[in-house]
Amino acid sequence: MKKHIASVWIGLLLCAVKPALAQTVLTVSAYPAVDEIIKNALPEWQKKHPNVQVKVVGREYADHHTAMTTALAASSGLPDVMTIEYGYLGRFSQSGGLENLAAEPYRADLNADKFVAFAWQQGQFGSQEQTAVPTDIGPGAMFYRQDILQKSQVEPKQLSGRWEDLIAAGQQIKARTGVYLVAHARDIKDIVIRSGLTAGEGIYYNQQGQSVVGTSPRFKRAFELAKQVRQGGLDAKVNAWSNEWGESLKRGNVAVQMMGAWLGGHLQNWLAPESAGKWRSTRLPEGLATSWGGTFYAIPKKAGNKALAWDLVQHLTLNKTQQQLALQKFNAFPALKEAQSGAYFDQAVEYLGGQKARAEWRETAQKITPTKVFRNDPIAEEIVNAELDLVLTKGKAIDQALADAHRLIQRRAQR
Structure with missing residues (x-):
């Protein structure tokens, strides 16, 4: 009897462990306060992806970009989604280690007109590649x-x-x-x-x-x-x-x-x-x-979950509600033109x-x-x-x- 009970418990534990083992882990690297913006956006995004665990790796501004520079050079230790500050765009875009988001299956260029022109162009490398998508300016x-x-x-x-x-x-x-x-x-x-x-x-x-x-x-x-x-x-x-x-x-x-x-x-x-x-x-x-300054999202060529990474990037950049929440909570001015409207812009800033x-x-x-x-x-x-x-x-x-x-x-x- 004791052996039977023990085997039942072991079976239940294994059943409980299997979903956890099957859970996909998506890694996002960011710096303050972008890491907090991402964390705040995750509950809504994870309604569509309940089996995806998003690991947000937050480092101080300089440490983050140093770590990403090293990872791109070594083609290892790269996240699925990389946060890039404007000042590092040129270096990272020309590293050859980022996905061209204007190509299939992303076709980010179809949404170019939805963003302020100067920020969209800052994420371009040459005339054909879009290596990063702006989120705030x-x-x-x-x-x-x-x-x-x-x-x-x-x-x-x-x-x-x-x-x-x-x-x-x-x-x-x-x-x-x-x-x-x-x-x-x-x-x-x-x-x-x-x-x-x-x-x-x-x-x-x-x-x-x-x-x-x-x-x-x-x-x-x-x-x-x-x-x-x-x-x-x-x-x-x-x-x-x-x-x-x-x-x-x-x-x-x-x-x-x-x-x-x-x-x-x-x-x-x-x-x-x-x-x-x-x-x-x-x-x-x-x-x-x-x-x-300004913040951009990119997907490394060595990322392991590119489809999920792109879905999250779209949620962070093309979702009007998310962009406006980032402005209201963190003063991250939206790159999305649609998010630059509404009564909130005419409200008094108490601070x-x-x-x-x-x-x-x-x-x-x-x-x-x-x-x-x-x-x-x-x-x-x-x-x-x-x-x-x-x-x-x-x-x-x-x-x-x-x-x-x-x-x-x-x-x-x-x-």
Whole structure:
């Protein structure tokens, strides 16, 4: 009798174990806060796929892209769905390790018109391949501390006029409150080099893949303005995403931070939640409409569950409800045009003092010129930043710094 009972229990256990063993595991690699957006979207998606276990591997931003770079190079350890930030698109797209989503059976190109044009084109490699699909975008915006401006008697319109007006406002802010205008003079450079871009051009390269750092006037102006900020003592000399940077935003040591519209969500949720009502958003100086970051999904060629991976990518990018939930919960501005409508865009943002900022961000997104990404964009950025640091800290002549950067970038591009 005991043996019979034992065999029955063993049989039941085996029956219970079989479904678990048969369950498909889908792996998604992401960085904050995209990993949370994906997790929030899974319950709805898994209604269609109850036997699929989705494992979301979340790493810090730099660690994630380093891990994906290594995995693509080794063609091993790759997820089924890979999250890519805009700055790494060129490198990953040209690695040869990602599926062409414009080809069968995906045919992502049939949905191209549903996305904002500049983001869709950023996910392209050449004229025939779509290696990544956009999910959120970063319309450029300027976040500022309204309380600090009031103490300094500076009007918000002074911030979004000419760059020289912004610097003059920074001088007034520093003189009357002791608060720095920006976290780092590099912040000014990062925005100015994105001005005046033409369709099909990159930030650092022309359409033929040749460096424009030494010839484009936007780089010289960017360096000159950054130098003015540093010489005026208007920057706190702290790098973005460092602990010191977070503390500066939290404590109100910095009056202005220019980034993508998604920064509003970061300020609200983890950078400076206790500063609710003190921050505002406005346009970038000189009416500049530019993209700052953005998130894309790709499927590696070595992925083990491509059909399920594509189904999940479509849910994350083409589902209007999901895109709007990501905006409402995480301030991830939707790349899907259909999701950029509705009453939510006209609602006041409590964290921003009741400001209706989303409509302004949408207007900026509609004006952004489609630009191209290149494999060596991250390297070019490092070289330009290194030369700017020499200008700011060692007094290197701007013309020489740009000429040296141009030469180094061109040399790397020819390899």
